[in-house]
Amino acid sequence: MNRINKLFETKKQNILSVYFTAGFPNLNDTVEIIQELEKNGVDLIEIGIPFSDPTADGPTIQKSSETALKNGMNLNLLFEQLKDIRKSVNIPLILMGYINPVYQYGIDRFCEKCAEIGIDGTILPDLPLDEFESHYKAFYDKNNLHNILLITPQTSEARIRQIDEISGGFIYMVSSASTTGAGKKVEDFHQDYFERIQNMQLKNPRLIGFGISDRATFGNACKYANGAIIGSAFVNAVSSSTDLKTGIKVFVENIIQPD
Amino acid sequence: MKYQVDEKGYYGEFGGAWIPEMMYTNIEELKNRYLEIIGSEEFKSEFDQLLKDYVGRPSPLYFAGRLSEHYGTKIYLKREDLNHTGSHKLNNTIGQILLAEKLGKKRIIAETGAGQHGVATATVCALKGLQCVVYMGALDVSRQAPNVKKMKMLGAEVVPVHSGNKTLKDATNEAMRDWINNPEDTHYIIGSVVGPHPYPDMVARFQSVISKEMKSQLLEQTGSELPTRVLACVGGGSNAAGAFYHFLDDEQVELIGVEAAGKGVDTEETAATLTVGSPGVLHAAKTMLMQNADGQITEPYSISAGLDYPGIGPLHAHLHKTGRAKFLAATDEEVLQSVLLLTQKEGIIPALESAHALAALDKIKMKPDDVNVINLSGSGNKDMETYLNYFGY
Ligand SMILES: Cc1ncc(COP(=O)(O)O)c(C=O)c1O
Numbered sequence: 001m002n003r004i005n006k007l008f009e010t011k012k013q014n015i016l017s018v019y020f021t022a023g024f025p026n027l028n029d030t031v032e033i034i035q036e037l038e039k040n041g042v043d044l045i046e047i048g049i050p051f052s053d054p055t056a057d058g059p060t061i062q063k064s065s066e067t068a069l070k071n072g073m074n075l076n077l078l079f080e081q082l083k084d085i086r087k088s089v090n091i092p093l094i095l096m097g098y099i100n101p102v103y104q105y106g107i108d109r110f111c112e113k114c115a116e117i118g119i120d121g122t123i124l125p126d127l128p129l130d131e132f133e134s135h136y137k138a139f140y141d142k143n144n145l146h147n148i149l150l151i152t153p154q155t156s157e158a159r160i161r162q163i164d165e166i167s168g169g170f171i172y173m174v175s176s177a178s179t180t181g182a183g184k185k186v187e188d189f190h191q192d193y194f195e196r197i198q199n200m201q202l203k204n205p206r207l208i209g210f211g212i213s214d215r216a217t218f219g220n221a222c223k224y225a226n227g228a229i230i231g232s233a234f235v236n237a238v239s240s241s242t243d244l245k246t247g248i249k250v251f252v253e254n255i256i257q258p259d
Numbered sequence: 260m261k262y263q264v265d266e267k268g269y270y271g272e273f274g275g276a277w278i279p280e281m282m283y284t285n286i287e288e289l290k291n292r293y294l295e296i297i298g299s300e301e302f303k304s305e306f307d308q309l310l311k312d313y314v315g316r317p318s319p320l321y322f323a324g325r326l327s328e329h330y331g332t333k334i335y336l337k338r339e340d341l342n343h344t345g346s347h348k349l350n351n352t353i354g355q356i357l358l359a360e361k362l363g364k365k366r367i368i369a370e371t372g373a374g375q376h377g378v379a380t381a382t383v384c385a386l387k388g389l390q391c392v393v394y395m396g397a398l399d400v401s402r403q404a405p406n407v408k409k410m411k412m413l414g415a416e417v418v419p420v421h422s423g424n425k426t427l428k429d430a431t432n433e434a435m436r437d438w439i440n441n442p443e444d445t446h447y448i449i450g451s452v453v454g455p456h457p458y459p460d461m462v463a464r465f466q467s468v469i470s471k472e473m474k475s476q477l478l479e480q481t482g483s484e485l486p487t488r489v490l491a492c493v494g495g496g497s498n499a500a501g502a503f504y505h506f507l508d509d510e511q512v513e514l515i516g517v518e519a520a521g522k523g524v525d526t527e528e529t530a531a532t533l534t535v536g537s538p539g540v541l542h543a544a545k546t547m548l549m550q551n552a553d554g555q556i557t558e559p560y561s562i563s564a565g566l567d568y569p570g571i572g573p574l575h576a577h578l579h580k581t582g583r584a585k586f587l588a589a590t591d592e593e594v595l596q597s598v599l600l601l602t603q604k605e606g607i608i609p610a611l612e613s614a615h616a617l618a619a620l621d622k623i624k625m626k627p628d629d630v631n632v633i634n635l636s637g638s639g640n641k642d643m644e645t646y647l648n649y650f651g652y
Pocket residue numbers: 346347372373374375376450451452492493494495496497498499564565566610612613636637638
């Protein structure tokens with residue numbers, strides 16, 4: 001069974017997913033960041049494949065991607081870094097990025113490589129639903145991979161139903177109409193949108209992401225979904241901490257430790 | 260119909276709408292409504308009226324006698340440089356501002372490289388009293404100061420973009436991010452035949468007035484509406500798309516697009532996408548791109564800021580692939596010589612971009628009776644500083 005499904009079967013609430021950009025702050029931090037996140041209680045990890053033109057991302061992930069590329073990160077190297085990751089890490093791992101690097105790698109090779117390493121899914125925001133369905137899904141299915149699809153406050157009910165139908169792991173609920181970025185407050189989120197989706201009784205679990213940055217926004221999101229995703233705030237944290245291990249520990253504790 | 264977009268937004272294998280879900284609602288609205296809106300009698304009459312009274316169309320088709328003599332053939336110039344604001348860009352922004360009005364949008368965003376599309380967008384926003392935000396790479400802001408001032412005087416906000424190489428590609432990224440953050444009241448006026456479906460088709464339709472006029476002007480001046488060949492410069496490809504549009508199915512008409520070779524197609528400093536590029540996805544379209552083996556987009560270079568783009572419209576990628584159009588590349592050096600030649604033979608100072616099409620005249624075989632039409636996409640006013648520095652007047 002795919003590790004994403006296993007996770008949602010055993011844990012229904014307060015799931016914490018963390019995104020980081022591979023190759024940032026340093027080229028070879030990838031494995032350590034993953035291990036430390038798991039050790040500190042994170043449930044799911046999104047490993048960012050840096051891209052030169054991240055149009056769905058705000059300044060933080062733009063900068064981390066730029067640095068990662070300058071450091072020499074690319075998909076081949078990332079796969080090389082991850083080749084033994086399943087010897088030490090058990091939680092689900094997702095690759096997140098843009099379609100062009102994956103397209104150049106070749107979608108069949110990419111999916112096979114993911115399966116070989118033990119990657120459980122992808123999030124590729126600029127791979128739209130219809131392209132995925134007609135040209136990509138077969139490769140995903142063959143390799144037991146999930147492609148996680150997004151919904152936003154503007155997504156129509158009919159389209160949400162369609163996305164729910166084709167999704168296998170979970171649905172990524174974009175918190176508000178925006179690019180990625182930290183710094184939002186609970187008041188900035190549309191609780192009515194969160195409630196509307198909650199009341200739709202979708203078959204897939206949901207995680208809320210974009211703008212979730214601290215204990216308050218995480219806690220609020222968890223009231224309306226199975227959990228939430230933190231990206232930019234974590235990238236900021238690792239970029240400013242002098243010691244990666246301590247930085248990660250403090251960051252995760254601040255989000256999930258009981259009061 | 261062979262070269263038209265299909266219902267999924269593809270020209271052969273190129274095109275589509277590779278958009279993040281955050282843009283879906285806006286793109287879907289455009290896709291579902293653009294044909295009905297621009298096909299309506301009301302739209303057509305407003306559009307035609309503005310093209311005539313505001314842009315100054317039809318633009319002349321001018322027989323360039325001394326240039327023809329120089330090359331031993333017949334050369335006609337389609338004078339898009341005489342349009343209001345000095346280029347073909349206004350044809351598209353007029354069309355899109357009318358469309359935005361019909362969609363009830365209150366705020367307009369745009370990207371710009373040389374500033375010509377930014378000025379054309381700021382102009383129509385002033386005309387219609389709509390809020391206007393133009394994204395421009397920080398490097399281009401400093402390279403194209405007069406156009407920045409013009410946009411501001413027209414009431415637009417110009418936002419310098421500091422990411423990436425600080426040029427057109429980065430400005431386009433930032434405009435897309437703005438649209439993601441403002442999904443309700445904003446229309447994005449893309450300046451070329453690039454981006455997700457339906458933009459390439461929509462912009463080509465608005466620019467197609469160029470070849471429509473060429474046909475009737477050629478009939479009047481030469482007795483046939485079909486020339487031997489049409490030449491146009493290609494950045495994203497909007498002026499070329501407009502110049503080719505009504506000739507696409509007239510297969511006997513040779514179509515030639517000219518890209519910016521920069522310092523040479525065998526150097527790193529080039530913008531000749533079709534020569535050095537490969538298929539990929541950028542700015543929500545599958546098309547030919549300049550990229551490295553890992554799928555990271557590489558930085559283009561051209562002396563002309565308007566051609567300094569690492570992609571090309573999917574229509575042109577398709578015309579290239581099928582061989583319907585031929586694509587050449589001209590270096591900075593060749594282009595500057597062509598600028599001087601046209602200036603001193605005809606008394607017309609062309610834009611750097613447009614001069615790429617002129618430079619192709621040295622690269623092709625022409626017979627004395629051939630009818631060559633060059634789309635002179637813009638005026639050289641914006642490039643005077645470059646010219647004065649280079650030629651030393
Ligand atoms: C005069 C002129 N011609 C051509 C171009 C290139 O655009 P396109 O290839 O879309 O015609 C520009 C862009 O700024 C321009 O200003």
